[in-house]
Amino acid sequence: MEHTRRTLSVVAAAGMLMLAACNGDPEATPPPTTSSPPPPTPSASTPSTPPKPTPPAIPPAATNGLTVTSAEAFARFYLTVVDYAEGSGDSALLRRYADRECIVCDALAKTYEQTYSNGGAVTGDFHTRNVHVSAARLVGADTATVAISGSEGSSKWRKSRQANVVSFPPHRVSWDLTLAAANGHWAMFAMVRK
Numbered sequence: 542m543e544h545t546r547r548t549l550s551v552v553a554a555a556g557m558l559m560l561a562a563c564n565g566d567p568e569a570t571p572p573p574t575t576s577s578p579p580p581p582t583p584s585a586s587t588p589s590t591p592p593k594p595t596p597p598a599i600p601p602a603a604t605n606g607l608t609v610t611s612a613e614a615f616a617r618f619y620l621t622v623v624d625y626a627e628g629s630g631d632s633a634l635l636r637r638y639a640d641r642e643c644i645v646c647d648a649l650a651k652t653y654e655q656t657y658s659n660g661g662a663v664t665g666d667f668h669t670r671n672v673h674v675s676a677a678r679l680v681g682a683d684t685a686t687v688a689i690s691g692s693e694g695s696s697k698w699r700k701s702r703q704a705n706v707v708s709f710p711p712h713r714v715s716w717d718l719t720l721a722a723a724n725g726h727w728a729m730f731a732m733v734r735k
Contacts, residue, residue: 593629597621599638604726612685613677615727616718623649624668630657638728640721645732660702665675666694669714683722684730690715 602614619638619727626635632650639646676688691714698707714734719723721730 543696593631594625596629596634598629606725606726607679607682607685607722607727609679609685612679612687612720612727613674615720615729616674616677616687616689618674620669620672620689620691620730626653627667629664630662631655640723640728640730643729643731645727650691656698656700659700661699661704663696663698665696665709666711667696667709669693679715685720685727687717687718687720688715 563656578609578732597618599618600614603611603618605611605614615638622634622638626632626649630653632654635646635650635653639650646730653663670693672691674687674689677685679685692697692711693709694711698709700707717735718729719731720727722728
């Protein structure tokens with residue numbers, strides 16, 4: 542399993558590069574228009590920043606042993622965790638349900654934390670919808686693989702308060718996920734974006 546984990550870590554690192562190039566990491570506040578009035582007073586939060594979303598709760602099916610069914614449920618849940626971190630900057634759940642060797646999980650957590658701490662944000666329709674699991678299987682007693690896809694709408698990402706806005710059109714996303722056993726349930730071990 543250790544050799545498999547090292548190999549998967551290398552694969553995950555490659556996935557992270559793909560992720561940085563194409564992940565729907567949208568923006569926070571649109572640039573002011575000439576017709577908008579100046580802000581009344583500066584504040585710590587940007588008025589157009591949406592309120593923080595509610596953290597997702599893990600469904601019982603995702604914690605019901607180390608089965609194909611629980612792997613599918615966990616994979617779906619983890620995508621909602623990524624969406625939550627993307628829309629809030631709160632990566633606690635993203636880290637909590639990830640194996641400590643998940644390179645992409647750590648990179649996502651750091652990206653969203655840094656974005657929000659620097660006054661940036663992600664806005665728009667970035668939540669993964671129409672989620673479909675095309676394959677899920679057990680690999681031994683302590684690993685599962687899940688191929689999952691979905692769609693995201695238009696979104697924007699501003700890396701920091703001073704950064705330019707990056708816009709993303711609606712698009713499909715597909716992931717090859719590897720889950721590892723963690724205290725009788727699954728944890729995210731590797732995420733490779735296809």
